[in-house]
Amino acid sequence: MKLATAKIKSRAAFTLAEVLAAMLFLAIVIPAAVEALHVSSLAGEVAVRKGAAARIADRILNESLVTTNWSSGQQNGTVTEGTLDFRWTLTSQNWPPDAMQLLTVEVKYLAQGKDYSVKLSTLANAQNQSAATMNLQR
Numbered sequence: 846m847k848l849a850t851a852k853i854k855s856r857a858a859f860t861l862a863e864v865l866a867a868m869l870f871l872a873i874v875i876p877a878a879v880e881a882l883h884v885s886s887l888a889g890e891v892a893v894r895k896g897a898a899a900r901i902a903d904r905i906l907n908e909s910l911v912t913t914n915w916s917s918g919q920q921n922g923t924v925t926e927g928t929l930d931f932r933w934t935l936t937s938q939n940w941p942p943d944a945m946q947l948l949t950v951e952v953k954y955l956a957q958g959k960d961y962s963v964k965l966s967t968l969a970n971a972q973n974q975s976a977a978t979m980n981l982q983r
Contacts, residue, residue, distance in 0.1 A: 891956045894929065898952040898963040901931050906950045906965055909935055915948050915969060929954065937969075946971050 901924050909915045920935040932953045940947045949966040 887957050891961060894954050894956050895961065895963055897926055897929070898931055898954050898961075899965065901926070901933065902950040902952045902963055902965040905933055905935060905952075906948060906967055909948065909950075910967070910969055915946065916971070924952075940968055943968075944971055945969060 905924075909920075914920070915935060915937045918937070922933055924931045924933060934951045934953075936949050936951075937946045938949075939945075946969045947966060948969050949964060951962055951964045953960060953962045955961075
């Protein structure tokens with residue numbers, strides 16, 4: 846009876862080579878899996894913040910078109926949403942083919958210690974801007 850029990854125990858154990866092979870496999874797989882989780886976390890965070898930055902850029906661009914304050918040179922500021930700060934810059938430059946201005950808003954934000962940015966642009970009619978300013982002054 847003892848001999849049969851000894852044979853079962855010797856067949857149920859792992860060899861040293863099998864244990865070392867399993868440890869080598871884990872040493873390769875675990876860092877790769879952790880890096881994949883890090884990359885996916887960064888991608889998710891950047892996507893959420895990029896959406897917020899695009900929304901902010903759109904709002905700033907629309908507000909500057911309505912208030913016609915875009916002709917006063919470069920403007921900048923910071924918008925805070927929750928605990929996140931978004932730095933924006935509005936620039937205006939001549940659009941050569943027509944008497945129009947190219948308005949560009951760039952919104953910069955941080956995600957896991959790295960800088961990212963979103964740019965939105967549109968064309969504004971410089972002649973309508975002066976007419977709108979005259980109507981507001983009346």
